[in-house]
């Protein structure tokens with residue numbers, strides 16, 4: 001009886017701890033548009049529909065952006081392989097941290113924080129805003145962390161084109177506001193944001 005009770009409590013605690021995390025489906029690493037076509041169509045979009053992305057699209061997008069394509073390395077390069085850059089995601093439901101190693105979304109805060117991710121109106125209705133965060137203690141240098149953002153952003157642009165989605169990378173956001181919203185450490189810095197959704 002005692003063992004059963006302890007096991008039940010452990011399961012309940014476990015469920016409670018992980019209930020808010022979203023396990024992403026295995027990313028589809030094949031197919032997509034031919035590279036030259038994708039490059040030919042790459043562009044920024046600023047008018048979006050409110051239509052949500054599927055969980056599979058979200059999984060593919062995050063993996064393409066900055067996921068692990070080898071045991072210990074990712075789709076985007078970093079100087080000295082410091083891997084200082086991580087992504088946060090806002091949806092209509094929650095704010096998440098993308099745990100690339102385990103390919104899951106860890107809920108940071110429940111609620112719709114999309115409007116806080118930028119100064120342009122569309123950020124409040126676009127299904128997805130990505131927030132690029134670098135840990136400057138890990139980075140080889142500030143400039144290298146910014147360069148790393150470029151690779152991740154272009155991965156997102158190319159995935160979006162390939163999937164028939166629109167995207168725009170954004171430097172217009174309130175750095176301090178996002179730092180506190182994301183509950184970041186002093187060594188972490190928000191460097192860039194990017195919106196993704198269906199173009200209107």
Ligand SMILES: Cc1cc2nc3c(=O)[nH]c(=O)nc-3n(C[C@H](O)[C@H](O)[C@H](O)COP(=O)(O)O)c2cc1C
Nearest residue numbers: 042043044045046118120168169170171172173192
């Ligand atoms: C570092 C960086 C910051 C940007 N910030 C914004 C922004 O805050 N808002 C926006 O609408 N577009 C932003 N853009 C997108 C550029 O305006 C866009 O790439 C440029 O006009 C060229 O258009 P294209 O991407 O369609 O080729 C940014 C682009 C870069 C590279």
